[in-house]
Amino acid sequence: MEEVLDIIPPPEVSLESQGKAPGRDRLIGKRILVVGGGQSVNTFDDNPPIGNGRASCVLMAREGATVVVADLSAEAAQGTVDIIEKEGVGKAHMVIGDVSTPEGCSGIIQDSLKALDGQLDGLVIGVGIVGAGASIPHYSAAYWDRVMNINVRSHFLILQEALPYIEKQPAGGSVVSISSISQYLPASTEPAYNASKAALSILIKNVAYQFAPRVRVNTVVPGLIDTPMGRSSGTKIKGRNASAVPLARQGSGWDIGYAVTFLMSGESSFITATDMIVDGGYVGMGSKTAKKPNQETGVS
Ligand SMILES: NC(=O)c1ccc[n+]([C@@H]2O[C@H](COP(=O)([O-])OP(=O)(O)OC[C@H]3O[C@@H](n4cnc5c(N)ncnc54)[C@H](O)[C@@H]3O)[C@@H](O)[C@H]2O)c1
Structure with missing residues (x-):
């Protein structure tokens, strides 16, 4: 007889x-x-979830940091600054710039240094397009170039401009680029997105090599995350593919923000050149959809 596996309901x-926990002074x-610290808007959400970049900014400010929110969109950046100012713990500044050109990247770093009086301890690059x-x-060559430009070249240009300042800090510094599990899983119709994220991962390790021991350099690698961007690229519904995730849900922008916050803090001071996967187990153990649904809970 075929074995029927009970499925234990996921924990609360x-x-x-949910982004509801208080800070613990980890980044005083x-x-x-944070480049890409705003949040994209989709056309179908009245009450959108928080994005990865915005959640990272809010959590780091909640831990006592002063955060520069850099973005192409003034409205998106302002939205993040407003949340931080309302919470009233850390401080926030806004810088507007476009990472698609070397001048734009340079302008973001120079304006940020002005806002921070020349002290730059940490850098998060979240900007990415699909x-x-x-x-x-x-798949057009023009589109290939656009994705590779924003997802890889802009990270390189921002790093090139910022690292000389970060490495001067007495306590050294920390850098995080946001990648994607698409760097491992090519089953998509986005060859440039897959290739760009894989390229980003090895670029970050090269930067880690060149700037050790003064600067730690890592990626955070999100899986299926319920953000406006995730909903735009998925099925536009909250539960996008969640049944395939071993932890039985999509992640939130907050889950990504906490990984970023950890990598910015002294708690991760022996971690560099690594990919921190935050995906509910999807890459590590594969899909759990093979299990039978439990009749009572309906969880599948
Ligand atoms: N949501 C998911 O399911 C998921 C999964 C895997 C990886 N990711 C990655 O997470 C990262 C960001 O996620 P997010 O939720 O914060 O996305 P988001 O789209 O909400 O935020 C990105 C921000 O970057 C800004 N931006 C875009 N182009 C820019 C440019 N040329 N110059 C300056 N700023 C620009 C946008 O205005 C936006 O505010 C991306 O790198 C993405 O690939 C997301």
Whole structure:
């Protein structure tokens, strides 16, 4: 007889995952720039969830940091600054710039240094784009260039400009770039997105090598995360593919923000050149959809 596996219902989602936990003073005195610290808008959400970049800014300010929110969109950056100022713990500044050109990247760093009086302890680069998707015969060279430009070249240009300042800090510094589990899993119609995230991962390790021991450099690698960007690129519904995730839910922007916060803090001072995967177990153990649903709970 075929074995029927009971499925234990997932635990209640933690206060941290919901962005409702207080800070614990982990980043007092730190000055951190988040590039892509705003949040994209989709056309179908009246009450959108928080994005990865915005959640990172809010959590780091909640831990006592001064955060520069840099973004292409003034409205998006202002939205993040407003949340931080309302919470009233850390401080926030806003810098507007476009990472698609070297001048734009340089302008973001110089304006951020002015806002932070020249002290830059940490840098988070969250900016990343995903597009409409197309099979390889229909994937245009122009689109390939656009994705690689924003997802890889801009991270390189920002790092090139910022690292000389970060490495001067007496306590050294920390850098995080946001990648994606797409760096491992190519089953998509986004070849440039997959390739860009894989390239970003090895770029970050090269930077870690070149700047050790003064600067720690890591990626955070989100899986299926319920953000406006995630909903735009998924099925536009809250539960996008969640049944395939071993921890039985999508992550939140807060889950990503906590990984970023940890990597910015002294708690991670022996961690560099690593990919911190935050995906509910999807890459590490694969899908759990093979299990049978439990009749009583309906959890599948
Ligand atoms: N949501 C998911 O499911 C998921 C999964 C894996 C990886 N990621 C990665 O997470 C990262 C960001 O996620 P998010 O939720 O914060 O996204 P988001 O789209 O909400 O925020 C990105 C911000 O970058 C800004 N931006 C875009 N182009 C820019 C440019 N040229 N110059 C300056 N700023 C620009 C946007 O205005 C936006 O505010 C991306 O790198 C993405 O690839 C997301």
